[in-house]
Amino acid sequence: MSAGAPGALDRDKLYTARLHAARVRPYLATALFALHTVESRQVPTMAVDRYWRVYVSAGFVDRTPVRDLAGVWVHEVSHLLRDHHRRGDRAARLQGLEGPGARLRINIAADLEINDDVFGHGLVRPAGAVTPQHLGLSGGELMEDYLHQFGLGPRTQALVWLDCGSGADGMERAWDLGADGAHGLSAHEQDAVRFRVAQGINGRPGSAPKGWKRWAEEAFHPPQAWRELLGAAVRSAASGAGAGEDYSYGRPSRRSAGLPGIVLPSLRRRPPRVSVVIDTSGSVSDAELGSALLEVAAIAQAVGGRRDLVTVVPCDAAARIVHPLCEGEGIPLLGGGGTDLRAGFAKALQAGPPPDVIVVLTDGQTAWPAVRPPCRTVVGRFTRPVALRWNEDDPHYRPDRTPAWARVVEIGSGAGR
Amino acid sequence: MPTDMPALSQLDVAGTLLALLGETTTEPRPDDRLEALTLAVAADLPVLLWGEPGIGKTAALTQLATSLGLPLTTVIASVHEPSDFSGLPVVGDDPAEQGVPMAPPDWAVRLVRAGRGLLFLDELSTAPPAVQAALLRLVLERRIGALHLPPGVRIVAAANPRSSAADGWELSPPLANRFVHLQWTHDHDVVVRGLGGTWPRATLPRLDPQALPAAVDFARRAVCGFLTTRPPLVHRLPSGETRRGGAWPSPRSWDMTLRLLAFATAAGSSREVLSLLVRGTVGDGPGLELLAALDRMELPDPEALLRDPAGAELPERGDQRQAVLDGIVSAVNRRPEKSRWDAAWTIMARALETGAPDLVVVPATALAALRRDEWDVPATIERLAGVVDLSRRADRAAEGAGDRAGVPAGARP
Numbered sequence: 010m011s012a013g014a015p016g017a018l019d020r021d022k023l024y025t026a027r028l029h030a031a032r033v034r035p036y037l038a039t040a041l042f043a044l045h046t047v048e049s050r051q052v053p054t055m056a057v058d059r060y061w062r063v064y065v066s067a068g069f070v071d072r073t074p075v076r077d078l079a080g081v082w083v084h085e086v087s088h089l090l091r092d093h094h095r096r097g098d099r100a101a102r103l104q105g106l107e108g109p110g111a112r113l114r115i116n117i118a119a120d121l122e123i124n125d126d127v128f129g130h131g132l133v134r135p136a137g138a139v140t141p142q143h144l145g146l147s148g149g150e151l152m153e154d155y156l157h158q159f160g161l162g163p164r165t166q167a168l169v170w171l172d173c174g175s176g177a178d179g180m181e182r183a184w185d186l187g188a189d190g191a192h193g194l195s196a197h198e199q200d201a202v203r204f205r206v207a208q209g210i211n212g213r214p215g216s217a218p219k220g221w222k223r224w225a226e227e228a229f230h231p232p233q234a235w236r237e238l239l240g241a242a243v244r245s246a247a248s249g250a251g252a253g254e255d256y257s258y259g260r261p262s263r264r265s266a267g268l269p270g271i272v273l274p275s276l277r278r279r280p281p282r283v284s285v286v287i288d289t290s291g292s293v294s295d296a297e298l299g300s301a302l303l304e305v306a307a308i309a310q311a312v313g314g315r316r317d318l319v320t321v322v323p324c325d326a327a328a329r330i331v332h333p334l335c336e337g338e339g340i341p342l343l344g345g346g347g348t349d350l351r352a353g354f355a356k357a358l359q360a361g362p363p364p365d366v367i368v369v370l371t372d373g374q375t376a377w378p379a380v381r382p383p384c385r386t387v388v389g390r391f392t393r394p395v396a397l398r399w400n401e402d403d404p405h406y407r408p409d410r411t412p413a414w415a416r417v418v419e420i421g422s423g424a425g426r
Numbered sequence: 427m428p429t430d431m432p433a434l435s436q437l438d439v440a441g442t443l444l445a446l447l448g449e450t451t452t453e454p455r456p457d458d459r460l461e462a463l464t465l466a467v468a469a470d471l472p473v474l475l476w477g478e479p480g481i482g483k484t485a486a487l488t489q490l491a492t493s494l495g496l497p498l499t500t501v502i503a504s505v506h507e508p509s510d511f512s513g514l515p516v517v518g519d520d521p522a523e524q525g526v527p528m529a530p531p532d533w534a535v536r537l538v539r540a541g542r543g544l545l546f547l548d549e550l551s552t553a554p555p556a557v558q559a560a561l562l563r564l565v566l567e568r569r570i571g572a573l574h575l576p577p578g579v580r581i582v583a584a585a586n587p588r589s590s591a592a593d594g595w596e597l598s599p600p601l602a603n604r605f606v607h608l609q610w611t612h613d614h615d616v617v618v619r620g621l622g623g624t625w626p627r628a629t630l631p632r633l634d635p636q637a638l639p640a641a642v643d644f645a646r647r648a649v650c651g652f653l654t655t656r657p658p659l660v661h662r663l664p665s666g667e668t669r670r671g672g673a674w675p676s677p678r679s680w681d682m683t684l685r686l687l688a689f690a691t692a693a694g695s696s697r698e699v700l701s702l703l704v705r706g707t708v709g710d711g712p713g714l715e716l717l718a719a720l721d722r723m724e725l726p727d728p729e730a731l732l733r734d735p736a737g738a739e740l741p742e743r744g745d746q747r748q749a750v751l752d753g754i755v756s757a758v759n760r761r762p763e764k765s766r767w768d769a770a771w772t773i774m775a776r777a778l779e780t781g782a783p784d785l786v787v788v789p790a791t792a793l794a795a796l797r798r799d800e801w802d803v804p805a806t807i808e809r810l811a812g813v814v815d816l817s818r819r820a821d822r823a824a825e826g827a828g829d830r831a832g833v834p835a836g837a838r839p
Contacts, residue, residue, distance in 0.1 A: 021783065021816060028784035029820040042744035042785055075823040131824060192742065197701040201721060202745065204714040229710045262507070273509060274556075 018048045018067040026078030033079070033131035036209040036217055040086045043202045045192040051184040056174025057085045058185045059094045060193030061202075064174060077135040084123055084138065088177040090203055091224060093119040093152060097179040100153055110161055115178040117168055118155040125149055126220035139168055149220075203228055236304055238418045239389050243283070243308045246366045246385035246416070282318045284357035284364035288350045288371040298370065301389055301420055305368050306338060317341060320364070322357045324350075350375040354382055370420075373411065381414040388415045455616070455626035459608060460486060461695060462702040464630050466606045467494070467544070467580045469689045471682050471707075472565050474550075475584040477610030482617075483584045485625075486610070487546050493630050496544040496580065499533055503553040503561055511560035513571020528571040535573070542578030551585040562601060584610075599663060599674065606682065607673045607706040631693035638692055645688035649680060652719040659712045675708040683707045683716070725750050728757040735772035744785055751777060751789035758796055767796060768804045775809045786810070787817045 023046070031038040044057070049064040056064045063085055070078065088094075097115040100106065106115070121141050125148035128134040141148040144159050159165065175181050186193070194202070210217045210225035217225070262273035285305050287298065306319050319340050335342045350371060357367050366385050373390045388411055411417045466473045467490065475483050484500070491498035509515070513528025530538075537543050547561060565583065568575040575581075583605070616626055653660055664674045673679065686703045697717070705713035725746060731738045731754060741747050751774065758770050770793055778786050790813055797803075 021812070022819075024782050024784040025816050025819045025823070027782075028787055028816060029823045031784070032820060032824065038748075039745045042748050042782075044744065046782070075819060079823060194743075195696075195698060197697045197717065200701065201714060201718050204711075205718060205745075208715075229714070273515070 016067055018065060019070050020046075022075060023065060023070050023078065026075045027082050029075060030079040030082040030132065034083055036206060036213070036221070037083060037086060037090075039205045039209070040090055040202050041082060043194065043198075044086060044089075045194075047186065049184045051182075052174070053172055055081050055085055056172055056182065056184070057088055057176030058174055058182070058193075059089075059176050059179070060186075060188065060190070061089055061176075061199060062186060062190070062193060064184055073135070076133045080128060080132055080135040080138070083127055083132060084120075084135070085173060085176070087123040087127055088119060088173055089199070090206060090228075091119075091122070091152075092203075093122075093177050094175060094179040096152060097177070100156055101179065104156075109180070112178045112180040113168075113171070114156060114159075114161060115152070116171060116173055117159070117165060118152045119177050120171070120173065121146070121148075121155045122150070122152040126218055130218070137171075139171065235389075235418055235420045239301070239304060239387070239420065240308050242387045242416045242418055243305060243366065243368060246387050280318050281365040282320075282360075282362060283366045283368060284320050284322060284360065286322045286324075286350065286353040286357050286367060286369045286371075288324045288353055288369070288375055297391055297420070301370050301391075303338070305370075305389075306340060320357070320360060322353050324353055351378050354378050358382060358384075369415070377412050377415075381412070386415040388417045389420045390417055391420050450620075450623045450625055452625050452627035453619075454629055456629065457626060458696070458698045458702060459610065460490070461631050461699045462706075463582075463608060464490060464494070465689045465693060465695065465699065466608075466686060466703060467582065468633070469682075469685050470577070470580060471606050471685065472604060473582045474605035474607050475582065475610045476587050476607060477584065479586060481610060481612040483610050484546070484548065487544065487582060489627075490582075490630075491544045494544070496542055497540060498544045498546060499537055500546045500548055501533065502548050503557055504549045506553070506557060508556045508560040511557070511564050511570055530571040530573045534570040534575075537579055538573050538576060541576045543580075545575075545579055545581050547581065547583040549586075550583050566601075566604060602664075602671055603674060603676050603679050605673075606686070606703060608702065609706075631695055631699075633689070633692045634694065637694075641688045641692035644691050645684050648687060648720055648723060649684045649716070651723075652716050653680065655719075656715065659708075659715065662712070664709070673705070673707055673709040673713075675712040679708045683713075721746070722749065725753070728753040731773055732757060732766050732769045735769040735776070738773050738776055740773075740777055740780060742781075744782060747777065747781055748785045748789070751786065752792075755789050755792045755796070758793065762796060762798065764798075764801050767793070767801060768806075771804050771806045771810075775806045778810060778813060783813055783816050784820075786813050787820075791817070 027041055031041050034041075044061055044063045047062050047064050048067060049056075050066070052064045052066045052069075054066055054069045058064070073081070093115075097112070097119065100115060101111060106112075117139060120139050121144070124134065124138050124140050128138075134140070141150075141155070144164055146155065146158050172182075175185055181187075207225040207228040210221055262275040283305070285302060287302070302321070310319075321335050321340055321342055323342070350369070353369070354367065357364055364384055366387065367382060369386065369388045371388065371390060373388075390411065463473060463475075463486065475486075477483050487500075488498060509528075510531050513530055515526045516529045517526060518524050537545060547565070550558065550561065553561070564570055564575075565581055568579070568581075620626070659675050660680065661676050662674060664670060664672065683704055686707060687700070690700045690703060700720075701713070701717055704716055707713070708716070725741060726739060728750070731750070740750055754770050754773055758766050774786055774790050774793065790810055
């Protein structure tokens, strides 16, 4: 333990760095302290495994300043908190990546995800930490996104020594103590630590940077693709009682023949009428709107609706994209309403037989009807980039904006993940 | 001579081939999900298995029924009519006078006659809404027409996740609240080995008759103690589209959690199994908080440590150790006495000798701040000089960090 002996791990220096890291990132303290330190001569620098052990090279600690070491601590614990080994495994499986070269790319992509937002505010970026700028990429993206954007080549030549261990990319290393080794954390214990860190960040908004806040929000509820959510919402609205496929006494069941005098219901299909109200205020891109509209039409057809039962009520601003799309798809078009969404609702409800479901595609910056419309309502809300929002402090939740009687699906968030 | 041979029909040959293919063996393999399923079934709580079609939910149920010695009745919900669950009307002599009795289907009659069994309601998510409504009554009230399911019958249902369900059925919050939700995914290794002829055989948990009273006591203490400190978690309806149809906390689901906690304790199950059950009953957030509270219950009691500081046993894991040290400081803060303050310093010194020093810095600083003017500094504080030094070095690192933040690393020596 003596710091002076050559080749021995200077634990005091290592722990001083951890203390510094815990002081500048208090919300990570639980995770930092949960790591079990293992001295290893095989590790080039510092590396983690999937059981929350951190392997440390004595030489690396010796030649690295405390401030840089603190950054390395935070960097390594970020790999574990962000579940990079499991995500790395998944990415490797999905894309057929095999071998050390592919795992190095996963490690680099994971490093980019961490390094683009954890440093600064009292924590220095350690020497040699790779950033998106080094590879000519833009920052703020996820490991999975970075993975597509670079290959191993001259730019990454300097990084081949880089090795954050199996906790970063999912590939077992020679020095790993494995599942049976002492002081590992079980899956449940890892979840518990991760949960406490997320709670600490959510509980004290303002102190953590945006990247960590996003992580904390999604740690236990990963975002779902909006297509699936919108599909489930529209299907469930269209197949509820009174619409879609259900039992009806309107016609007797085939079983009635065997039970004279008894009326049994039979399965009937009454195709749901779906009205799509579109309000864009000019700020929704044609591509976004087109894909959402096509999605709704496809779902309505899948639940038994016919094209002639899907109507579109466009507001003036959206007419240029809605018209060609609906003409091409054979969707009947109702005349344009005002730019006020309440007018769009009124227009949709005026239609011949009233719709069973109203699907509203909007960016949310509009007025809503004061009373609940007499049919199920699904709102597909386009999420706007932070810069376009009018409330930057509370970018995700505006409970008073959309009425409680509508089911709201955020469109454009979490897609493709 | 081929004519002498009894002509082997092609179907017989096919039968032999099928028999060969059917010859599989099993190997023991721990399976947390199967253990969780077994415990929930033993606790007589309706379980809902969420999983993509074709990943072996039925196979798991078959194994469970065999090991519990229960006959398995599978009902594919989507091919039935509502009257199959609410009863088929049978016309008697004078319907106006005697009413129309609702006759139950044959499988229900057999199940009631047997008095025990495992009822598996498959494909819930593709049944029309009216069938689901009829099934609700079966799951919630255990009634089929005029029949009442005996207590020996356990119910397990299966549903496809929303993303793969053709009709997008989802559970209403009241219904979701009555199920233990278990996610069923396939394990790559198990599937490959199973296709090779060796299927896993899970060793199922056994309840220890000796441990029952202690298990009930522990479960009540854990859940009540936790809800006392976290009143908002007693009842919280799910909000947001992503959390629809899942587990959420309510007095009912907390009662289920208590029951599962007692069963898991009596069976000596691991935390992993308990985690699946608790999170599947009250949801991820409240479940994880309860589990964290259980972890804290297992940590040494600060008061006990203060009574015997010399023999203090501190947890090995850093974050737990720090939680204990913080607990000691707040215990001293609650009842500040010189002897307790001294005892706390002894424990700090022990912590320093047996583990990483950086954990001690924050609690030691907080403890030092609790000093009253009339209290003498104990000799043990000398042993904490290293901590002060560590803290000072970290301060220096912090001072230097400010001006270097954001500058590419390696710019300075």
